[in-house]
Amino acid sequence: MTRLNWGMIGGGEGSQIGPAHRLGAQADGNFVLAAGALDHDAAKGRAYAQTLGVAPDRAYGDWREMLAGETGRHDKVDLVTVATPNATHFEITKAFLEAGFNVLCEKPMTMTVEEGEEIVKIARASGKICAVNYCYSAYPMVREMREIVRSGAIGKVRLIVTNFAHGHHGDATDADNPRVRWRYDQAMAGVSGQFADCGIHALHMASFIADDTVRALSADFASTIASRTLEDDAMVNFRMEGGTVGRLWTSSVAIGRQHGFDIQVFGETGGMRWASEQPNQVYFTPVGGRTQIIEKGEGGLSDEAQRLSRVPIAHPEGFPLAVANIYVDLAASIRGEARDGLPTAEDGVRSMAAVHQAVASARESGVWVDARPPMFR
Ligand code: NAI
Numbered sequence: 001m002t003r004l005n006w007g008m009i010g011g012g013e014g015s016q017i018g019p020a021h022r023l024g025a026q027a028d029g030n031f032v033l034a035a036g037a038l039d040h041d042a043a044k045g046r047a048y049a050q051t052l053g054v055a056p057d058r059a060y061g062d063w064r065e066m067l068a069g070e071t072g073r074h075d076k077v078d079l080v081t082v083a084t085p086n087a088t089h090f091e092i093t094k095a096f097l098e099a100g101f102n103v104l105c106e107k108p109m110t111m112t113v114e115e116g117e118e119i120v121k122i123a124r125a126s127g128k129i130c131a132v133n134y135c136y137s138a139y140p141m142v143r144e145m146r147e148i149v150r151s152g153a154i155g156k157v158r159l160i161v162t163n164f165a166h167g168h169h170g171d172a173t174d175a176d177n178p179r180v181r182w183r184y185d186q187a188m189a190g191v192s193g194q195f196a197d198c199g200i201h202a203l204h205m206a207s208f209i210a211d212d213t214v215r216a217l218s219a220d221f222a223s224t225i226a227s228r229t230l231e232d233d234a235m236v237n238f239r240m241e242g243g244t245v246g247r248l249w250t251s252s253v254a255i256g257r258q259h260g261f262d263i264q265v266f267g268e269t270g271g272m273r274w275a276s277e278q279p280n281q282v283y284f285t286p287v288g289g290r291t292q293i294i295e296k297g298e299g300g301l302s303d304e305a306q307r308l309s310r311v312p313i314a315h316p317e318g319f320p321l322a323v324a325n326i327y328v329d330l331a332a333s334i335r336g337e338a339r340d341g342l343p344t345a346e347d348g349v350r351s352m353a354a355v356h357q358a359v360a361s362a363r364e365s366g367v368w369v370d371a372r373p374p375m376f377r
């Protein structure tokens with residue numbers, strides 16, 4: 001199969017998420033890094049792209065130059081990944097979709113709900129793929145949980161409890177470090193800090209596993225470090241369209257918790273739990289029965305879990321290969337095969353609505369609000 005041409009914006013040398021995209025996109029031989037505008041510093045971006053094997057004429061100084069350079073090429077990139085800071089996602093994603101490129105945008109997809117709705121409309125009108133990198137939903141055992149729900153093995157999902165709570169911004173003496181401070185500064189980060197950064201992964205995963213969407217929520221936000229104008233801790237209660245009750249805790253001051261992302265799904269006839277720090281196992285308990293550990297790579301798993309796993313039982317694949325699974329489905333979609341697990345611009349705008357409505361709820365002492373974007377009400 002011919003490799004697809006891939007371009008990247010952001011994710012330059014030293015960035016947090018850039019390496020996971022490069023490992024992920026190229027892990028299965030679907031994509032080759034053909035173009036990039038990797039850094040806010042044009043010279044650094046050009047130089048670094050070339051060390052990664054990009055030809056000098058496709059190692060661009062910025063995304064506008066890349067858009068102009070790639071448009072009209074016979075071998076133009078088949079997919080553009082946007083891995084820049086949040087405030088730039090909208091204009092870059094919009095411009096590339098309008099020019100007829102497929103896009104994978106990092107989360108959060110936009111800064112506002114209006115921008116999110118615009119991206120959905122542009123993606124629909126263009127017929128191009130606009131995916132959002134909710135990569136945790138692509139772990140094989142998360143797919144297994146969704147298939148367990150779909151099989152009816154735990155009955156109707158009554159309750160989901162999910163946490164994305166780490167402690168890496170919990171040191172008040174480090175709160176003024178520029179790499180930390182901007183995340184809690186409204187001018188830089190937007191309306192929400194921790195909920196927009198980590199909470200939306202947990203909310204997306206709850207929707208993904210339950211195969212349902214969030215209808216309403218009530219939020220309590222706190223800035224536990226007083227100098228912060230945005231929340232570093234949030235508790236969000238939510239309800240799904242199908243009636244599932246949701247509880248979500250997200251924090252960046254939970255000292256001692258590391259990555260801190262886990263989810264429990266409780267149905268009428270069974271319960272399940274998964275944690276990103278032990279991603280190979282799902283704990284499954286049928287009502288009245290003993291807890292079983294379902295292991296990645298064992299026999300009898302769903303086709304989805306098997307399809308998205310590469311190495312045998314007991315060998316971890318981990319975060320970059322969860323990102324790789326997003327690229328596996330992107331490559332298939334670009335080649336014209338349907339894939340239903342890929343997080344889309346619709347998921348992106350649902351997250352933005354949840355963020356903005358959670359902020360509104362928190363300001364009104366946790367009043368319940370409609371969590372849906374206007375276009376889906
Ligand atoms: P970072 O600050 O570590 O790196 C950002 C990179 O983008 C740098 O190389 C910078 O030079 C470059 N950049 C900035 N502005 C640019 C521009 N206009 N054009 C081209 N390059 C530009 O940021 P990090 O942590 O890698 O985050 C980037 C995005 O990825 C954010 O939206 C973040 O929310 C998301 N992210 C997603 C994760 C996930 O699990 N899906 C995990 C971590 C980050």
